[in-house]
Amino acid sequence: MSTYNLTEILVGGVVLAGAVAFGVYASQSTGFSQNRTGYELGASFRSLEGVGVGTDVRLAGVKIGTVTNVSLNPDTYRADTNFSVAEGVLIPDDSAIIISSEGLLGGNFVEVMPGGSPFYFEAGDEIEDTQGAVSLISLLVKFVAGDDSE
Incomplete structure (x- = not known):
């Protein structure tokens, strides 16, 4: 076995280890391999624009x-x-859930607005107080057109 073959095997191993490490990092940061500890809740929205499976649910920005x-x-x-x-x-259990935007060009996320009740949602409950996504385009059109009927 020549030194070229040994060098090629070592470089190949390092590249393969780097690819595996990148794959693990990518799957963890995107939530693909998330551990399912916790409980499920439900909600029904008029508009869910910009939200899909894997979108963050945040409370106070966390x-x-x-x-x-x-x-x-x-x-x-x-x-x-x-x-x-x-x-x-x-x-x-008197909390609201809304679709919020991360900014003008950012994506949307689901935000929980906590209430003040001493009772809490349990697994499988549905949050009734919801607010769907607000379309930025329709707001801009109303602003430009001077539509103040609301």
């Missing part, structure tokens, strides 16, 4: 879970959504 399922309810024509909440995070 990620507490992810969206796990999105489907269209054929009876109400609303977007039924399931999301996971980390174990140990208790959400008061």
